[in-house]
Amino acid sequence: MELFVTQLANGLVIGMTYALVAIGLTLIYGIFHIINMTQGSLYMLGAYAAYVFVSGAQGNYFVAIVFAMVAVGLVGLLFERLSVRPLLGRNHLVFILSTFGLAVITDNLVMIGFGPEPLRLASPIARKFINVQDVLFLTQQKVFLIVFGVAMIVLLTQFLKRTNVGRGMRAVATDQNTAALMGINVKQIYRVTFFLGAAMSAAAGALVGAVFSIEPEMGNLLIIKSFAVVIMGGMGSVPGAFLGGLILGVSESLGGAYLTVEYKDAFGLIVMILVLLLRPQGLLGRRMGLR
Amino acid sequence: MIELSGIEVYYGRVYALKGIDLTVNEGEIVSLIGANGAGKTTILNTISGLLRPVAGTIRFRGEDISRTEPHRILSLGIAQVPEGRNIFPDMTVRENLLLGAYQVRDEHVIRKRLEQAHALFPRLAERRGQLGGTLSGGEQQMLAICRGLMSGPRLLLLDEPSLGLAPLIIKQVVEAIRSINAGGTTVLLVEQNARMALRISHRGYVLETGKVVLADTGARLLENDQVRAAYLGQ
Numbered sequence: 334m335e336l337f338v339t340q341l342a343n344g345l346v347i348g349m350t351y352a353l354v355a356i357g358l359t360l361i362y363g364i365f366h367i368i369n370m371t372q373g374s375l376y377m378l379g380a381y382a383a384y385v386f387v388s389g390a391q392g393n394y395f396v397a398i399v400f401a402m403v404a405v406g407l408v409g410l411l412f413e414r415l416s417v418r419p420l421l422g423r424n425h426l427v428f429i430l431s432t433f434g435l436a437v438i439t440d441n442l443v444m445i446g447f448g449p450e451p452l453r454l455a456s457p458i459a460r461k462f463i464n465v466q467d468v469l470f471l472t473q474q475k476v477f478l479i480v481f482g483v484a485m486i487v488l489l490t491q492f493l494k495r496t497n498v499g500r501g502m503r504a505v506a507t508d509q510n511t512a513a514l515m516g517i518n519v520k521q522i523y524r525v526t527f528f529l530g531a532a533m534s535a536a537a538g539a540l541v542g543a544v545f546s547i548e549p550e551m552g553n554l555l556i557i558k559s560f561a562v563v564i565m566g567g568m569g570s571v572p573g574a575f576l577g578g579l580i581l582g583v584s585e586s587l588g589g590a591y592l593t594v595e596y597k598d599a600f601g602l603i604v605m606i607l608v609l610l611l612r613p614q615g616l617l618g619r620r621m622g623l624r
Numbered sequence: 625m626i627e628l629s630g631i632e633v634y635y636g637r638v639y640a641l642k643g644i645d646l647t648v649n650e651g652e653i654v655s656l657i658g659a660n661g662a663g664k665t666t667i668l669n670t671i672s673g674l675l676r677p678v679a680g681t682i683r684f685r686g687e688d689i690s691r692t693e694p695h696r697i698l699s700l701g702i703a704q705v706p707e708g709r710n711i712f713p714d715m716t717v718r719e720n721l722l723l724g725a726y727q728v729r730d731e732h733v734i735r736k737r738l739e740q741a742h743a744l745f746p747r748l749a750e751r752r753g754q755l756g757g758t759l760s761g762g763e764q765q766m767l768a769i770c771r772g773l774m775s776g777p778r779l780l781l782l783d784e785p786s787l788g789l790a791p792l793i794i795k796q797v798v799e800a801i802r803s804i805n806a807g808g809t810t811v812l813l814v815e816q817n818a819r820m821a822l823r824i825s826h827r828g829y830v831l832e833t834g835k836v837v838l839a840d841t842g843a844r845l846l847e848n849d850q851v852r853a854a855y856l857g858q
Contacts, residue, residue: 503712
């Protein structure tokens with residue numbers, strides 16, 4: 334029982350990380366049909382931005398999360414300008430290459446700047462435990478990660494649903510030309526979307542960076558898994574990415590605990606294949622558009 | 625109000641508009657008639673900024689807008705109701721209308737225009753919470769027209785508003801176009817239904833393969849032998 338609950342909680346922590354990165358991916362895919370391979374690097378940059386803020390500038394960890402989201406959000410804008418804008422109108426596969434190339438460059442620049450060895454992102458709540466009924470011991474950091482992640486996702490879905498710009502994003506996802514006829518500045522929607530996607534990834538990096546350690550290549554496997562999450566949840570579906578992320582995290586965690594830890598990374602992908610066999614459009618997916 | 629001179633447009637590789645000259649004066653209803661592929665929709669999309677002309681100018685209230693982006697053109701006061709309505713199917717009637725008012729910041733103005741839309745087509749008020757995709761063709765057309773009006777345009781471009789609608793609904797749409805025009809909005813109307821279009825228009829242009837071949841008042845075009853033979857089936 335203890336093992337199960339603990340592994341379930343750890344799975345949710347990892348799953349939330351996947352979900353946050355996957356939401357950025359699915360948002361950009363849902364609106365522009367572009368697969369943004371820089372999402373893993375933005376996650377890594379989020380962790381390093383928080384690290385610089387805490388260790389370099391002696392800043393507060395919680396402020397560092399917000400700093401990382403804003404700073405990396407701006408990097409997301411720069412990435413859009415560099416790897417997407419010049420190629421608009423081309424085949425959508427081109428963007429996989431251009432964003433992947435930019436991701437490799439980014440990871441290597443960080444490696445030059447900070448070195449390849451893992452660094453510790455210090456959080457004041459990383460070593461404080463919460464004891465639930467003597468069954469579950471969790472660090473406050475992990476609880477905070479889940480709560481913060483859920484809050485971000487709720488905020489994002491409400492933003493999409495209720496605000497003018499959110500409506501504009503959904504309109505562009507459905508039909509760019511008609512959206513432009515409504516007076517929506519489609520280029521501005523690109524900027525908003527890439528900013529939001531980058532900020533979500535950065536939040537994940539800054540949160541999970543204080544659970545484990547941070548290193549320049551921490552986003553490499555994550556982007557692949559987040560992509561699996563997006564496919565599993567349904568391409569373009571924000572709730573789908575959330576659900577898919579949690580399922581992937583929990584199945585990896587439980588599979589690693591009860592079956593074999595060597596194949597931990599494979600369980601998630603097996604679950605993805607099973608989901609796709611039953612629902613080829615993904616858990617909450619339809620054919621097109623953003624939800 | 626708007627003046628196109630020597631407009632040439634390529635649609636992909638097709639030389640779609642071969643030097644179009646046309647004018648719409650303030651307060652008019654002007655219709656463009658012609659067969660499929662004559663370039664009617666291309667003219668509207670060029671005015672709206674979705675297509676860029678390779679030659680020619682478009683002057684709207686004195687300003688050259690031939691290279692202006694679509695969202696700026698809307699803010700200058702030109703709205704388009706596109707062919708096939710292009711309602712956002714996963715959004716409610718209300719959300720579709722609010723999208724039409726995307727650039728409007730003043731809540732009072734938005735509320736007033738929503739009321740006007742509901743007055744123009746009471747059916748939309750009944751269906752405000754329904755998804756756009758679940759509306760009938762006629763209701764979608766009503767919604768598309770009202771969505772176009774939500775920005776408070778000076779010039780409304782209407783692309784085939786009667787397409788695929790039952791005669792009774794067409795009558796309602798025609799009444800609405802008249803009342804929109806009576807309210808001070810200038811209308812540029814593209815129609816396959818030439819008879820209906822010319823009856824309500826002050827003036828009309830006949831297009832053939834990217835060129836204007838006839839221009840006259842609506843009444844005189846209805847009497848024109850060529851027009852009668854080619855577009856009115858007489």
